[in-house]
Amino acid sequence: MISATGTIINDKKGIHGTRKNAVPDQVKQSVRDHISQMPLVNSHYVRNRTSKQYLDEQLNFPILYKLYLEWMNEKHSDQVVATSRQYREIFKTDFNIDFNNPRIDQCPRCDLFKNSTETDKTKLEYEYALHIANKNVVRSLKDSDKHRAKHSDSVVTACYGLQKILNTPHSEVSVFYYKRKLATYNFTIYDMGKHKGYCYLWDETIGRKGSNEISSFVFDFIKTRVQEGYKEFNFYSDSCGGQNKNRTVFAMYAYASRIFNININHYFFEVGHSQSEGNAMYALIERRKIT
Numbered sequence: 001m002i003s004a005t006g007t008i009i010n011d012k013k014g015i016h017g018t019r020k021n022a023v024p025d026q027v028k029q030s031v032r033d034h035i036s037q038m039p040l041v042n043s044h045y046v047r048n049r050t051s052k053q054y055l056d057e058q059l060n061f062p063i064l065y066k067l068y069l070e071w072m073n074e075k076h077s078d079q080v081v082a083t084s085r086q087y088r089e090i091f092k093t094d095f096n097i098d099f100n101n102p103r104i105d106q107c108p109r110c111d112l113f114k115n116s117t118e119t120d121k122t123k124l125e126y127e128y129a130l131h132i133a134n135k136n137v138v139r140s141l142k143d144s145d146k147h148r149a150k151h152s153d154s155v156v157t158a159c160y161g162l163q164k165i166l167n168t169p170h171s172e173v174s175v176f177y178y179k180r181k182l183a184t185y186n187f188t189i190y191d192m193g194k195h196k197g198y199c200y201l202w203d204e205t206i207g208r209k210g211s212n213e214i215s216s217f218v219f220d221f222i223k224t225r226v227q228e229g230y231k232e233f234n235f236y237s238d239s240c241g242g243q244n245k246n247r248t249v250f251a252m253y254a255y256a257s258r259i260f261n262i263n264i265n266h267y268f269f270e271v272g273h274s275q276s277e278g279n280a281m282y283a284l285i286e287r288r289k290i291t
Contacts, residue, residue, distance in 0.1 A: 027086065030072060038055055054098055058170075059099055064091075068081070146192045150193045157234045158191045159278045160189040160244075187209075189221050190281060200220075215249045230262070
């Protein structure tokens, strides 16, 4: 735009003396106060990759906004409430939190290769081929050990792992959303030869979920099966350093091997490809928990 004197006038788009649609500070603060009451947890699966925290897995945005309206009606009935859009916007911009507790089932290396350009694929081809070869080697070993275990009374082939945290109690009563729930842990061992699963369940008041706990449970499993006459143990798991791939577990294997006079082998799945028969146990527990 040009003025009467011939000079260019700055564009006034987006500049307002007063914004009619601006969210009042009181409304913003009410949203912040409500969200701040919600207990947060770190992601069990991506805690090493992000600082983001997560709300209870039973929550979603419609439920959270409904709880906000109920809270405002009960505590601040004389104040203006935020609209759903305003609540969502403040949630996204003022907090580094999200819904759900994501599990990373996709392999990042495979995903990178799949979405690369043809030029980049040429550069990544060798590493990707090695990655797939390692995945197939472990899978082949597992299938072979599984077959031997099915037809032997002295061989055990099992996979083990820690399920995502089970927050207790599990309820949809509104008041529970504002309470910090008890973290319950479930370590599972699945005997692939006998198609039988074992669960070691404890909560945060009893112990942590580190190498000491894991090695204790695996030792108990070995001790029980040795009493049944088994002499060879083949274990498969992911390569989580804090739980499975560490000196504590290795020392337990060495001790058990010596005192029970048995052979123990442990194979680690290729990173990003740790899915195993034991995952069916987690799926069943999740379904039963919902119903």
